[in-house]
Amino acid sequence: MTQQASLRVVENDNPGIVSPDRLAYLDALEKKILWLSSWMIHNANYIRPSRDGLKVGGHQASCASATTILTALYMDVLRPEDRIAVKPHASPVYHAIMHMFGRQDLSTLQDFRKLGGAQSYPSRTKDGNDVDFSTGSVGLGVAETLFAALVQDYARLNGHMGEGVKPGRMVALMGDAELDEGNVFEALLEGWKYDVGNLWWIIDYNRQSLDGVINHMLFQKIQSFFGTVDWNVVTLKYGKKLEAAGHGPAGEAVLDWIDKCPNDLYSALTFKGPDSWRDRLKVELSGTSGLATFLDSYDDETLHSLMTNLAGHDMTSILEAFNSVEGDTPCCFVAYTIKGYGTPLAGHKDNHAGMMNPEQMDGFQRMMNVPEGAEWDRFAGLDIAEDALQAFLDDVPFVQGPLRRHSAPTVSVPDLTLPPAKKASTQQAFGQILHELGKGDDDLAAALVTTSPDVTVSTNLGGWVNQRGLFNRHERPDVFREENVSSIQKWVRSQSGQHFELGIAENNLFLMLGALGLSEPLFGARLLPVGTLYDPFVNRGLDALNYACYQDARFMVVGTPAGVTLAPEGGAHQSVNTPLVGMSMPGLAYFEPAFIDELAAIMGWGFEHMQADVGGAVYLRLSTRTIAQPDRSLSPADKAAITTGAYWLSPPAAGAELAIIYAGAVAPEAMAAHAALLDDIPGAGLLAVTSPDRLHADWLDAKRRRRAGERAARALIETMLGQLAPDAVLITVIDGHPTALSWLGAVGSQKVTALGVEGFGQSGDIEDLYRVVGIDENSILDAAASACLTRLG
Ligand SMILES: Cc1ncc(C[n+]2csc(CCOP(=O)(O)OP(=O)(O)O)c2C)c(N)n1
């Protein structure tokens, strides 16, 4: 796959060797950052009073492992337009750096892991402007940078970048154990297909994870894997001192010994410290010419410092490597490091959550030359004068220029109502709405970008894609079309296409939606991403969906078809728990419409919600079931009720004794049961729930407002159920887990019988399956009859 030099956006104005002067500053700052990150954790655990006796935690060894690399990046290499995901456990290093820049108050460091303080893992939403990607669930932040690189290209090539926003490099500083997460490899393959560029992954190769020490040959696998997907791999192994020693007496043999030394032995010797190396080398390299000269030229301390002089802790080696990258080919740096480097924790296999005890901290403080009482001082104990250091910091490229979080103008959303139809499915209508938008040229259509993991056509995105084409960094013809093979799909790939076709990896879908959904703050680009997948596979990508929402990414995800309603496809394709995912996921508004006019109102609201300051992502749970459509036109008030979550399809008489409440594709069964009941219970109501999630949130909100003194606050559902008798029977029904609606029994004093799907499905037709799982008309009537009997006592 060819890499396009013309797409190179990296301006490397500081290539190669670093001046000794600059190095002295960087070394001093690195020292301070190591100190502050260690002290921040120590303060939180040993000094700050604890109210609940819980361990506060923090990862001094993980921080120490990454301090040189992060100092090099932030203090020298990164430009304001570059974006970085910092491995979760290096969060204190990040906070220390921001504090050194004057971008984060000291109080946040002092309150590390306390309410309102610096977060345990970097958080976009809680830690402020300079966290580009939240991290925490290992592997996800890494992969997110890859998708962000694709999104940046999309925004750039489609003319969406905010005014004056420059493209930059997407960088991940990752732990080596993050490579155990399969999602990283899924992303790498997708990146290869798109010929992703401007991407750096820097592996903090300390060969330790949480529980133990990694196989020392892992780097070979890493190298070959990254090579397979056409990345450049740069191994940063020996620091400058070791490199130089390699040219001296016995040098080659010593380097060779380090190379072959198993990780656990190297770590153990590192932990044991200065007196561990000499005897070991004497035995293991006995007979090597020049060994005595080599050993004689070092005392124990300097020998220790030489033997642990790995490139990931050598500022010069790191800067040389980073600053000499050319072109936009993705680059993986394998930076050899020592977990806990520079602290008494260095190399110990149990050091992941280990912490310096107060005694060790005292010694460390002396070693770091930090005067007592000046622990929080930004410059105390360094060899360079404060004003010189401050001047250096003011001059760092990363902090030049305006704030790094951008905004973009909103696009207005037209009425999306479709022409009336007698029968339709929500999935089909979803495709039609996008298709219609695709034919036009309004701002909304220009901002839309769609994506799907190999289910574009089967989720009805085909019409839209035919109009707008597939995105690719390189123009690719539609070969079938050129060869006159007839197909209704026009799959032209171009830089102006508006659909990302993904392979079948739902993690990638949600990471892509996450990255697209951050296009405004990251690139000043107003994109409105819409992704589709088969609803059950929401669970396959669930952590990445959670991650996207955690970062407050804005997107619309469409799970379709959902539930047992896609009957013959069988249990492996029938979702059961997804309504609960939709309800319980913060930052995600879940809807389950039955009719296509509801869907149009919801999508219109959704595109606005995705752009609102206090907005969020949207999840539509749709169906391929074709059902008869009501003949009506919705008023603004109807639409408002639909987007708040419910409306009376058939209003109850005042004080009615029963209501049937349904969501989604089971509408025909609910309507039939309701009609059948009207003879016996003439005033019975039929409530359409279009969003169990929004309705529930509205109810909780009203209760909160009342508690806060707003006595007149009423939730929509409270008003609606208030129209029924206080002891009315409520029968709820949904093609999903019944708890999605059973909470309605807590709203007023009425009791609920909740029908839904509790087991895994199987193949069948709708009639059989609804009967088997108990959501057909008869099940509703049976439930109503027995609830009414109970009510009468
Ligand atoms: C998805 C996920 N699973 C488990 C964890 C718990 N965990 C935190 S760190 C860690 C090991 C990290 O090792 P590595 O990535 O090598 O980091 P470092 O050695 O630099 O601390 C694990 C298993 C997590 N944060 N995320």
Ligand SMILES: [Mg+2]
């Ligand atoms: Mg590690």
